[in-house]
Amino acid sequence: MKKSIAIDMDNVIVDIEGHYIHWYEKSFGIRLDKSALIGKPEGSAFPKPEAIREFLCTPGFFKEAPTMPGAVEAVRQLAEDFEVFIVSAAMEFPQSLSEKYEWLQEHLPFISWKSIVFCGSKQVIDTDFMIDDHVKNLKHFKNQGLLFTACHNVSITGYTRVNNWEEATEYLYAAVQ
C-alpha cells in the first residue's frame, strides 16, 4: 500500500514569501530582498507589517501566487508513488478557499479534488508524512513530519528539516525503501 503524504500549500508549494515581496513592492514601491525576511516572524520584516495581513484578506492574492521552485515536478513525481494530499489551513481566510482550489487546478491539474483538504487546524489529519513550514501544524502530528524551510522558521530545531523539494523527495523515497 502506498504511503500517504499531507503537503502544505503556502511556503511549500506556493511561494507566498516571494508573493508578499511582490505585492508589497506593487503597493508601496519598496522592494525587500528575501534575505531580509530570514529569521523573522511572517510579515514582520516589512516596514508596514499590517499590510501583509491585509494582502491575505484581499481577493486575488492567493490566486496570483507563484509556485515554489521544483514543487510542481516533485509533487507530480510523488503522486505516482505515494498517496498525495494537499492540506492547507485555508479556513482562516475564507475568501482564499475558491482561490486556492483554482490555484491547484491551474498549477497541479493532476491533483484530484478527492485529494484536497482545506482546514482550520491540522490536528485531525492522519497521513504517514506531513510536509509543512509551520511547527503549529507539525507538533500534533503522530507520524513523520518534515519541516520545510521558510524564512520564518530557520531558527527552529527539533524537527526533521528539508530545505527544498530536492531534499524533500530524497527523504521520502529513502524513507519508504
Place this chain on the structure above:
Amino acid sequence: MKKSIAIDMDNVIVDIEGHYIHWYEKSFGIRLDKSALIGKPEGSAFPKPEAIREFLCTPGFFKEAPTMPGAVEAVRQLAEDFEVFIVSAAMEFPQSLSEKYEWLQEHLPFISWKSIVFCGSKQVIDTDFMIDDHVKNLKHFKNQGLLFTACHNVSITGYTRVNNWEEATEYLYAAVQ
C-alpha cells in the same frame, strides 16, 4: 482530554434531502413526499434525477439549505463536552466551499473556523468519532463511526446507526462515561 468528533454536514446537520424536495418543487412544480426517497440512492426518486446534480452545482443551493431537526442544539451541547469538527466532503462542488462556510457562520456561529474541514475524501480524518450518512466516509474510519440515518441509507447494515440527533448525543455521552 476531550474526545473528538467529526460531524458531517449534508443529511447530518443540513437537511439536504428536504432541500432537494423544495428545489425540485420550485423548479418543476412537483412536490415529492420525503417517504418517496426512502431506500433509494440519492436523487434517484425524482422524475428527473439529473436535476439533483444540477442543483448541487447551482450557486445558492447549499447556502439556502435548512438545518436538520435538533442539529444546532445538539452540536452546541456537544461542543461543550467534546472537541467538535465539522467535516464536509465539499471539494466535489467547489462553488459550495464559500457557501458551506457561510452556512456554518449563520447556523452554527459557535463553531470556530479552526474546527472546519472541507475535503474530498475523508480517509485522512482522524478523530475519536465520526458521524456521517455515507458508508464511503465511514468504511475507512479507524475509530467509532456512527451512521446517521438518511433516506438513501436505510437498508445498510453493519454500522452503528443513529436515527436522529437525540440518539446521536445519547450514544456519544454514554460512550465517554
